[in-house]
Amino acid sequence: MAGSWDTTSIPNQSGKRVVVTGSNSGIGFEAAKVLAxxxxxxxxxxxxxxxxxxxxDRIQTQFKGAKVEVMELDLADLDSIHHFADAYRSRWSTLELLINNAGVMVPPFRQTKDGFELQFGTNHLGHFALTGRLIETILATPKARVVVVSSAAHTRGVINFDDLNWTRGYKRWAAYGQSKLANLLFAYEFERKLEAIHADVKCIACHPGFAATNLTAAGFGLGKSWIGKSVGEFANVFAQSAAMGALPTLYAATESGLKGGEYIGPTSRSGRNSMRGYPGIVTSNHRSMDKDVAKRLWEVSEELTGVRFAALDSF
Structure with missing residues (x-):
């Protein structure tokens, strides 16, 4: 139950195949480790x-017999995403769980290989394209789930359709907020599309709260002076552990009572939104619920990536 939910609440996951993006460290690693x-x-x-x-190696050393494999995926490169999806489909015809976890946080202005602002291109467009490339495999899997990791920073975001790639006056925190808001808009619109075709697939969003990870330290320090790096290290002292930060992801991935379309995050004792604590269902802001913006973002994302979820129309 929410309020005390932890890894002991997770049932046996044998027989499931899971893809976790950005899983060599931080929250992604912790989630992958527990699932393995x-x-x-x-x-x-x-x-x-x-x-x-x-x-x-760390996972298999700690858990003898754990089934873990590594595949190359650069979410800032649409060709890499295409190659990953092709490689996956050449070996497997099902995918029980896709966790869209990887991300970059408040870097100096940079662009992906395809010319997108790095945060929007990686955090949103990369995962949009990956999910689209794997959609037929996901739909072919009974009781499949897609988990989209967002952030409480979505509240700082606005989808600026006139300049999605921040070619004019880049602001790193605003750009990060836009990418995390885009994650939620994508997750909710995806769930609506899944429900419309009565697919046996759920999409659930989540956020880790304030967790001590490499992303946190890098976000405060990347491209900055020693002061910025020190602030990042100071922040990690007061954040909850990466293991605690991974609990919302694991809850979204495994909790049987979820119907799809929920937003999972740390909760306070009263059950309300929090940046620390055990996971439960929380609420995102009103901008994330805007169906018109979500529909437009979906269409723009298809145009920018060249990836269309045609299987949703023909299912």
Whole structure:
């Protein structure tokens, strides 16, 4: 139950295959580790294969017999996403769980290989394209789930359709907020589309709260002076652990009572939104609920990535 839910609440995951993006460290690693320990076959979808192999070794050392594999995936490169999806489909015809976890946080202005602002391109468009490339496999899997990891920073976001790639006056925190709001708009619109065709698939969004990860430290320090890096280290002292930060992801991935379309995050003792604590159903802001913006963002994302969820129309 929410309020005390932890990894002991997770049932056996044997027979499930899981893809976790950005899983060589932080929340993604913690989620992958727990799912592997529970018997799932886990694919670490990572940009740096060497670091991915080190992460796999750590999991298999701690949990003898854990089924963990590493596959290369750069969400800032549409070709890499295409190659990953092709490689996955060449080996497997089902996918029980896709966790769209990877992300970048408040870097200096940079662009993806395809010319998108790095945060919007990686956090949203990359996962949009990945999900679209795997949609037929997901739909073919009974009781499949897609988990989309957003952030409480979505409240800072506005979808600026006139300049999605921040070519004019880049603001790193506003851009991060836009990408995290886009995650939620995508998750909710995806769930609505799944429900419309009565698919046996659920999409559930989540956020980790304030968790101590490499992303937090890098977000405060990347491209900044020693002061910025020190602020990041200071923030990590007061954040909850990456293991606690992974609980909302694990709740969204495994809790049987979820219907689809929920937003999971840390809750206070009163059950309200919090940045720390055990996971439960929380609420996102009103902008994330805007169906017109979500529909437009979906259409724009298809145009930008060249990836269309045609299977949703023909299912």
């Amino acid at each position: 320990a529970k018997g799932a076959e886990v694919i670490l979808a990572v940009r740096n294969v060497e670091k991915g192999n080190q992460a796999a």
